[in-house]
Structures are given as C-alpha cells and as structure tokens.
Amino acid sequence: MVPTPRRPRSGVAFERKIYGRPIRPPTRDVALARSRPGGTGTLPRADGAGGGRTTGPAGPVARATRSRVSGVEHPRPVAQQDDAATPPARRNRATLARNVPHPLARVRRLPDSTADAPTPDTVPTYTATEYETTATGRRVHPEFRETVLGRYGDRCPVSGVDYVGLLDVAHVLPWSEFADLRADFENVLALDRTHHAAFDRGLFTFDSEYRLRLNPAFETNSDVLRRTLADRDGEEIRFGDGTGPSPEYLRRRNERLDWSPT
Known part of the structure; x- marks a missing residue:
C-alpha cells in the first residue's frame, strides 16, 4: 500500500x-x-x-x-x-x-400588547368589582302574598302569566308614601314582574271601571307588550268578583300621574 x-x-x-x-x-x-x-x-x-x-x-x-x-x-x-x-x-x-423591506419588519414594530393598539374591530374590555352598601328591604308576612295571589287565581289578569315565581304583589298607591295601606287587600293586585314594573312607571293604569288605560307616550316593538297593553287600551279587565283593587284608590293613583287616563 x-x-x-x-x-x-x-x-x-x-x-x-x-x-x-x-x-x-x-x-x-x-x-x-x-x-x-x-x-x-x-x-x-x-x-x-x-x-x-x-x-x-x-x-x-x-x-x-x-x-x-x-x-x-x-x-x-x-x-x-x-x-x-x-x-x-x-x-x-x-x-x-x-x-424591499421584509414583510415581518412592520410586525416587529407593533406594541407588545394588542390592547395598546386598538383597531375598529377591537372589542372593548370592562371590569367588574364588588362593593358594600346598605339597602332597605321590604318584608311582608308570607301568608299575605299567598292570599293576594290566591284571590287572583295565581294568575296575572293583564298578561295571563300563571307561574307563581314570576308573579308580584303590586300596590296601587305607592308603598313608600302610604305605609298604612301596604297590607290592605284593596290597595294591591297580582301582576307579573314585567307588567308590575310598567305599572309602577305609569305606562298603564286602570280607571274606576277597571278599564286598561295606556300612556299615550308609550311606544314599543315588543309583541308581548303590544298584545297585552297597546292592543287592549280601553278594554275592561276582569279581576273576578270582589277581588279587584278599590276604585277610590285607583282614582287617587290616576290623579298623581302626569297624563290623564280618560
């Protein structure tokens, strides 16, 4: 080799x-x-x-x-x-x-956090916290609520809602101003929670003959509110024999409204 x-x-x-x-x-x-x-x-x-x-x-x-x-x-x-x-x-x-600059050169110049550079499609972020407060609650004897709902057949006379968990005891004359009438059966009626809120805000009421009266300024696109309120303006609501609120209390309530329920 x-x-x-x-x-x-x-x-x-x-x-x-x-x-x-x-x-x-x-x-x-x-x-x-x-x-x-x-x-x-x-x-x-x-x-x-x-x-x-x-x-x-x-x-x-x-x-x-x-x-x-x-x-x-x-x-x-x-x-x-x-x-x-x-x-x-x-x-x-x-x-x-x-x-020609590299296509990623512009990306490298972006901020580290996308929240610092919002775009039109960016969804804003919100925070939620807790705080302590003092509130005054209402307390009525449980049998009073059961009696009121029983007098109306556990059903809202305006909307027909018959689920007890969605029914409230509504006051004709305000709870906060008429303390002596809070537990008066003639000052209360059964309403579902949606119509209870509308009743307290003066969107509708009843006259002394139990006819439903709608606030003229009330407008809605809701099928439920149109069917139960707008389409029933002037219609007599049947509460049952001896179960409706006092006509006198209704009159006093309607005098306090900023519109005339005629």
Missing part, C-alpha cells in the same frame, strides 16, 4: 505533485497583493481560469481576472466580481430583496 503523501505547505508544489500538471505562476498583481503588509493571496486555478481572491488588512481587496484578448490578468474589486458573476435575473432579484 502506497502511503498518502503529506500535503506540503506550498499550494503550487501540492498541485504539481497531485495533479501532475504545471501551474501558471502568479500574476504581477497577485504577487503585489501578497507582498503587502499583512496581505495574503491565492493562486489562479490549475485549469487556467482566472481569479483567485486576494485579501488585505481591511478584508477582500481584489480578484485577478484574465482578459480574453490579451490574456493578461487584472485585479478587480470583489464586489464587482460578485456582481459580474451573478446572472442578470438573479442579480435583479438580489437587488430587489435588499431594497
């Missing part, structure tokens, strides 16, 4: 020994580049093609190229050699890539 020869320090001697063909001696420009302080150079390739890169203290200095006419090699800046060796199409793409 023939031992592999050691590679000598000289590239010329190595290529002569391995490839067995002469190497063109360095050109004058390459030799000058090698002779500069701190500079190094490379030899032309063995196939005769031009251009070993030469470097100096500040980095790449020149590349030796051969003239097709005279055969003389001339140094050329590395940047020019790279551009000349690049096909035009690829060179144009490279130039475009350097001039």
Whole structure:
C-alpha cells in the first residue's frame, strides 16, 4: 500500500505533485497583493481560469481576472466580481430583496400588547368589582302574598302569566308614601314582574271601571307588550268578583300621574 503523501505547505508544489500538471505562476498583481503588509493571496486555478481572491488588512481587496484578448490578468474589486458573476435575473432579484423591506419588519414594530393598539374591530374590555352598601328591604308576612295571589287565581289578569315565581304583589298607591295601606287587600293586585314594573312607571293604569288605560307616550316593538297593553287600551279587565283593587284608590293613583287616563 502506497502511503498518502503529506500535503506540503506550498499550494503550487501540492498541485504539481497531485495533479501532475504545471501551474501558471502568479500574476504581477497577485504577487503585489501578497507582498503587502499583512496581505495574503491565492493562486489562479490549475485549469487556467482566472481569479483567485486576494485579501488585505481591511478584508477582500481584489480578484485577478484574465482578459480574453490579451490574456493578461487584472485585479478587480470583489464586489464587482460578485456582481459580474451573478446572472442578470438573479442579480435583479438580489437587488430587489435588499431594497424591499421584509414583510415581518412592520410586525416587529407593533406594541407588545394588542390592547395598546386598538383597531375598529377591537372589542372593548370592562371590569367588574364588588362593593358594600346598605339597602332597605321590604318584608311582608308570607301568608299575605299567598292570599293576594290566591284571590287572583295565581294568575296575572293583564298578561295571563300563571307561574307563581314570576308573579308580584303590586300596590296601587305607592308603598313608600302610604305605609298604612301596604297590607290592605284593596290597595294591591297580582301582576307579573314585567307588567308590575310598567305599572309602577305609569305606562298603564286602570280607571274606576277597571278599564286598561295606556300612556299615550308609550311606544314599543315588543309583541308581548303590544298584545297585552297597546292592543287592549280601553278594554275592561276582569279581576273576578270582589277581588279587584278599590276604585277610590285607583282614582287617587290616576290623579298623581302626569297624563290623564280618560
């Protein structure tokens, strides 16, 4: 087995020994580049093609190229050699890539939190907290509520709601102003919670003949309120025998309204 020869320090001697063909001696420009302080150079390739890169203290200095006419090699800046060796199409793409910003460059400049940069489609965020307060509650004997609802058949005479959990005891004359009438059966009637709120806000009332009277300023798009209130304006409401509120209390209530229920 023939031992592999050691590679000598000289590239010329190595290529002569391995490839067995002469190497063109360095050109004058390459030799000058090698002779500069701190500079190094490379030899032309063995196939005769031009251009070993030469470097100096500040980095790449020149590349030796051969003239097709005279055969003389001339140094050329590395940047020019790279551009000349690049096909035009690829060179144009490279130039475009350097001039056009990266599509993610704008994303990198966005704030860390999207809440700092709201957009028209951003949904606002809200907070919910708790606080302590003192409130005054109403307390009526449980049998009073059961008796009132029983007198109206556990049913709202206006809407027909018959679920006890949705029925309230409504007062004709306000609870807060007529304390002596709070537990008077003639001052109360059974209403569901929606119509109870509407009754307390003066959206409708009853006259002394138990006819439903609607506030002229009341407007609604609700099918339920239109069917139970708007379409029944002036209609007599049947509370049952002896179960309706006092006509006198209704009269006093209607006098306090800011509209005339006639």
